[in-house]
């Protein structure tokens with residue numbers, strides 16, 4: 135084995151280690167996606183998505199009305215609402231960072247924040 139063979143082997147090992155780190159950083163970013171629920175402009179609840187926890191239903195009850203928010207893995211929607219326009223329900227699923235669903239009559243907003251913007255940056259390179 136020549137000196138250059140050894141250097142080549144070391145380079146291959148280094149790049150595979152870096153590759154593992156790269157994959158790990160992507161999955162970490164996905165885990166950093168958060169659901170932020172606001173009521174009347176104030177934070178009501180923040181939930182980390184994509185973790186080990188199972189799908190869940192969050193009911194937001196305020197003096198203005200009631201919204202049922204459904205979480206399914208990395209996506210979120212307002213499943214039911216007692217508002218008249220039902221626009222928030224029609225908005226459907228949110229699955230990417232910075233997507234927002236708002237129920238104006240009930241003053242409830244559901245927003246995805248964090249992680250996934252970083253994912254898009256990595257993929258676009």
Ligand SMILES: [Zn+2]
Nearest residue numbers: 215217222237
């Ligand atoms: Zn609504």
